[in-house]
Amino acid sequence: MARWEPDARGRLTRAALxxxxxxxxxxxxxxxxxxxxxxxxxxxxxxxxxKREVLFAGSTDLQDAVVSAIAAAPPAMSxxxxxxxxxxxxxxxxxxxxxxxxxxxxxxxxxxxxxxRELLKLATLAGAAAEALHRRGVADPAAAIAADIGVxxxxxxxxxxxxxxxxxxFAACIGEALDELRTLTAGA
Amino acid sequence: MARWEPDARGRLTRAALxxxxxxxxxxxxxxxxxxxxxxxxxxxxxxxxxKREVLFAGSTDLQDAVVSAIAAAPPAMSxxxxxxxxxxxxxxxxxxxxxxxxxxxxxxxxxxxxxxRELLKLATLAGAAAEALHRRGVADPAAAIAADIGVxxxxxxxxxxxxxxxxxxFAACIGEALDELRTLTAGA
Numbered sequence: 001m002a003r004w005e006p007d008a009r010g011r012l013t014r015a016a017l018x019x020x021x022x023x024x025x026x027x028x029x030x031x032x033x034x035x036x037x038x039x040x041x042x043x044x045x046x047x048x049x050x051k052r053e054v055l056f057a058g059s060t061d062l063q064d065a066v067v068s069a070i071a072a073a074p075p076a077m078s079x080x081x082x083x084x085x086x087x088x089x090x091x092x093x094x095x096x097x098x099x100x101x102x103x104x105x106x107x108x109x110x111x112x113x114x115x116x117r118e119l120l121k122l123a124t125l126a127g128a129a130a131e132a133l134h135r136r137g138v139a140d141p142a143a144a145i146a147a148d149i150g151v152x153x154x155x156x157x158x159x160x161x162x163x164x165x166x167x168x169x170f171a172a173c174i175g176e177a178l179d180e181l182r183t184l185t186a187g188a
Numbered sequence: 189m190a191r192w193e194p195d196a197r198g199r200l201t202r203a204a205l206x207x208x209x210x211x212x213x214x215x216x217x218x219x220x221x222x223x224x225x226x227x228x229x230x231x232x233x234x235x236x237x238x239k240r241e242v243l244f245a246g247s248t249d250l251q252d253a254v255v256s257a258i259a260a261a262p263p264a265m266s267x268x269x270x271x272x273x274x275x276x277x278x279x280x281x282x283x284x285x286x287x288x289x290x291x292x293x294x295x296x297x298x299x300x301x302x303x304x305r306e307l308l309k310l311a312t313l314a315g316a317a318a319e320a321l322h323r324r325g326v327a328d329p330a331a332a333i334a335a336d337i338g339v340x341x342x343x344x345x346x347x348x349x350x351x352x353x354x355x356x357x358f359a360a361c362i363g364e365a366l367d368e369l370r371t372l373t374a375g376a
Contacts, residue, residue: 006247009296019315027235031236039331079372080372080373112308115308115311116304116305116307116308117304119304119311120300120303120304120307123307123328125302141344141347141348141365141368142368142372144344144347144367145340145344145365145368145372146372148340148343148344149337149340149372149373152333152336152337152340155336156329156332156333156336159329160329177329177333180329180330180333181333181337181373182373182374183370184266184267184268184330184333184334184337185268185337185370185373186370186373186374
């Protein structure tokens with residue numbers, strides 16, 4: 001087998017999602033994913049620690065984008081506005097991948113250990129957002145609350161975005177969720 | 189061994205927490221917990237599915253209390269107010285157990301699989317709160333957002349309550365977190 005495998009990582013990701021959807025996450029092995037992608041099992045493990053991680057490889061990029069956007073926000077911007085805008089800005093990473101995002105979410109919904117991992121990734125994202133706010137001089141609990149609100153609007157916006165083909169872009173769905181959250185808390 | 193073991197469940201819970209703190213969660217077995225509690229391993233498994241579940245046995249009670257309080261709230265109360273008040277009301281279950289809650293949180297912080305389980309329990313709590321709001325006629329996304337806000341103020345209030353012996357009662361800490369959240373979103 002050639003050592004050079006063009007876009008092995010992308011092919012592995014697509015193959016994994018296909019197989020997890022077809023025969024279930026539990027009943028799929030890393031070897032089967034590698035075979036479907038046309039690469040060796042060794043190549044699989046050069047890219048991913050295990051078959052679960054294939055589904056979460058993008059979360060570092062998302063987190064980096066959120067943290068960068070928080071750091072780049074105008075100094076006078078409020079904590080909630082800063083995190084909300086950062087989530088909208090980071091959403092552009094996923095904007096062209098709605099079909100992938102939808103199929104990934106469907107696989108995760110079938111398996112509690114995948115749900116737990118997804119929740120841990122979101123909690124880690126909230127922690128990173130809170131830290132990025134600390135570096136802007138925002139203290140806790142404001143930083144922790146604003147970061148949690150950011151993850152809430154990200155989740156709600158994500159559900160709307162993948163749930164309805166006629167929905168606006170991902171960033172706009174997050175913006176709508178943030179508006180709804182403001183209305184709800186103002187009315188409370 | 190006598191078949192009747194007074195408060196076996198409570199003794200197992202206390203023994204588990206002691207051992208997890210002393211020698212680590214990974215290095216403790218169900219048998220060791222049973223021995224420390226003075227009961228058989230079989231008794232352990234009559235009460236808990238595995239050594240992880242010992243730490244999460246209380247989450248059903250908490251969830252039931254939250255769901256009941258949401259159902260009992262005055263019909264005109266707003267979704268955020270309803271969930272916030274329900275979290276305060278449910279906090280009374282834990283009010284006298286600050287030392288236990290603190291030690292439990294310290295054990296969970298040491299182990300990613302326990303953190304994942306804790307996050308899944310909180311997500312399940314949010315889902316149950318959203319459903320309870322649906323039964324009051326609150327539609328999504330308002331129900332999902334209000335439920336998430338409820339879990340956020342529960343978490344922030346919890347951190348304050350276990351972090352500082354001079355802090356107010358658990359319910360008051362949740363109320364403070366809700367006030368802070370309102371101020372933050374109003375300013376955004």
